[in-house]
Amino acid sequence: MTFQDLKLESPLLKALEKQGYTQPTPIQEQAIPILLAGHDLLGVAQTGTGKTAAFAIPILNHLLKEKNTPQGKRIIKALVVTPTRELAIQIADNFTAYGQYTQLRNTVIFGGVKQAQQVTRLKQGVDILVATPGRLLDLMNQGYISFRDLKYVVLDEADQMLDMGFIHDVKKIIAKLPPKRQSLFFSATMPKTIVELSQKMLGAFERVTIKPEQATAEKVEQGVYFVSKKNKPKLLAHLLEQRKNDSVLVFSRTKHGANKIVKTLDQAHIKSAAIHGNKSQNMRQKALGAFKDGSLKVLVATDIAARGIDVDELALVINYDLPNVSETYVHRIGRTGRANASGIALSFCMGEERPYLKDIEKLIKQQVPRMGEHPFMEGADLVEEKADSDTSKPRPNQRNRSRNNNRNNHRNRNK
Numbered sequence: 001m002t003f004q005d006l007k008l009e010s011p012l013l014k015a016l017e018k019q020g021y022t023q024p025t026p027i028q029e030q031a032i033p034i035l036l037a038g039h040d041l042l043g044v045a046q047t048g049t050g051k052t053a054a055f056a057i058p059i060l061n062h063l064l065k066e067k068n069t070p071q072g073k074r075i076i077k078a079l080v081v082t083p084t085r086e087l088a089i090q091i092a093d094n095f096t097a098y099g100q101y102t103q104l105r106n107t108v109i110f111g112g113v114k115q116a117q118q119v120t121r122l123k124q125g126v127d128i129l130v131a132t133p134g135r136l137l138d139l140m141n142q143g144y145i146s147f148r149d150l151k152y153v154v155l156d157e158a159d160q161m162l163d164m165g166f167i168h169d170v171k172k173i174i175a176k177l178p179p180k181r182q183s184l185f186f187s188a189t190m191p192k193t194i195v196e197l198s199q200k201m202l203g204a205f206e207r208v209t210i211k212p213e214q215a216t217a218e219k220v221e222q223g224v225y226f227v228s229k230k231n232k233p234k235l236l237a238h239l240l241e242q243r244k245n246d247s248v249l250v251f252s253r254t255k256h257g258a259n260k261i262v263k264t265l266d267q268a269h270i271k272s273a274a275i276h277g278n279k280s281q282n283m284r285q286k287a288l289g290a291f292k293d294g295s296l297k298v299l300v301a302t303d304i305a306a307r308g309i310d311v312d313e314l315a316l317v318i319n320y321d322l323p324n325v326s327e328t329y330v331h332r333i334g335r336t337g338r339a340n341a342s343g344i345a346l347s348f349c350m351g352e353e354r355p356y357l358k359d360i361e362k363l364i365k366q367q368v369p370r371m372g373e374h375p376f377m378e379g380a381d382l383v384e385e386k387a388d389s390d391t392s393k394p395r396p397n398q399r400n401r402s403r404n405n406n407r408n409n410h411r412n413r414n415k
Helices: 010-018 026-036 051-065 085-098 116-124 133-141 158-163 167-176 192-201 229-242 255-267 281-293 326-333 351-364 379-392 396-414
Strands: 040-044 078-081 106-109 128-131 152-155 182-187 205-209 220-226 248-251 273-275 298-301 316-319 343-349
Touching: 010 051, 010 085, 026 040, 026 051, 026 205, 040 051, 051 078, 051 085, 051 128, 051 152, 051 182, 085 106, 085 128, 085 281, 106 116, 106 133, 116 133, 128 133, 133 167, 152 192, 158 167, 158 182, 158 192, 167 192, 182 192, 229 255, 229 343, 255 273, 255 298, 273 281, 281 298, 316 326, 326 343, 326 351, 343 351
Parallel strands: 040 182, 040 205, 078 128, 078 152, 106 128, 152 182, 220 343, 248 298, 248 316, 273 298, 316 343
Antiparallel strands: none
8 A cells, every 4th residue: 555545635645755655654554544534543553653644644634625724813623632842843843744735734832931932823823733731731721722623633642641640631631622523542552541541532433553462663673781780881881982873862760860871971971961851841952953963972861751752763772771661661662673774772680670671571572682791790790690591591502692693783783
């Protein structure tokens, strides 16, 4: 199937061709016809599968086909609610790219900045609004946003909104939506609370699930180092020195930890920047922009700030701290190996994090390859490594091949 086969409006096809889109991804191929037919949709798919285009393209197509668009002030007809500022900006950029040959206008609103410019754009009129929950609810309560003419609603990354504590805001927003609308609900995972939320939002819906059993990106080469807490900074600096020309995204579990990593790398003369919830929007956008254009090679992020990071040719993701929620690991490593690119995801695991590693391996239904010894291993790390090999009991020649392949791949990339 091609995008031509979907019988989209010609301005959209022209924009998609300019973007280099020819064939839909699996979720686009399944979701777009359902949405073009006007049905509600529950979409379950991991990050990096093309979800944004899956809902943006049909919404734009619907708006283009409407013949009763008023000639006066624009009114909000489509709403996308998403958890983070970075992801909201990225979604709005995609709407702009796909709708560049139309006269449809979108804008994005989010917290962490003054509302004046956002209010001005809303007063000027928009067709499509992309928003984070807190700022959306705030401007609704102030009377700047009306859902009277709303026809299309998307709740994106619903599980992340639950993790971030937005569940009550989202319920308040859903309660204000007009009953007659097309609703789209996207989530990477479907815990009980998310299922209940989807039932409140959706009418008679169709469901699209993309490879739920394939928990990790197929083109991401994974590996784990056993390392003590005090030696994590040394190992990180060592790996980054080996990959000076590559873009590397480093994950920290906490905001304080992210700042500490940047400080440690600075002492090792490695330039980096951190993005997390305590950073101002301008600082986050500046760091993210430098990372995307290649002038900054190392970006340190917490999980909340990492949603919406979509960097071409991101070579390496490093889990400096293993996440205590297994699904988060999948989202993290999905930042690399996107589209047709390959990538590497390496994790640091100290003794206290071993239960997290076991939970991750249970979720992804495979053992993360052990990277073996490194220059900063201590006695405890060697014991952990040996204990792991004793309990997992892979075939010795298979284990050695895995290690040698990983080492050879890293050497080849470093040449």
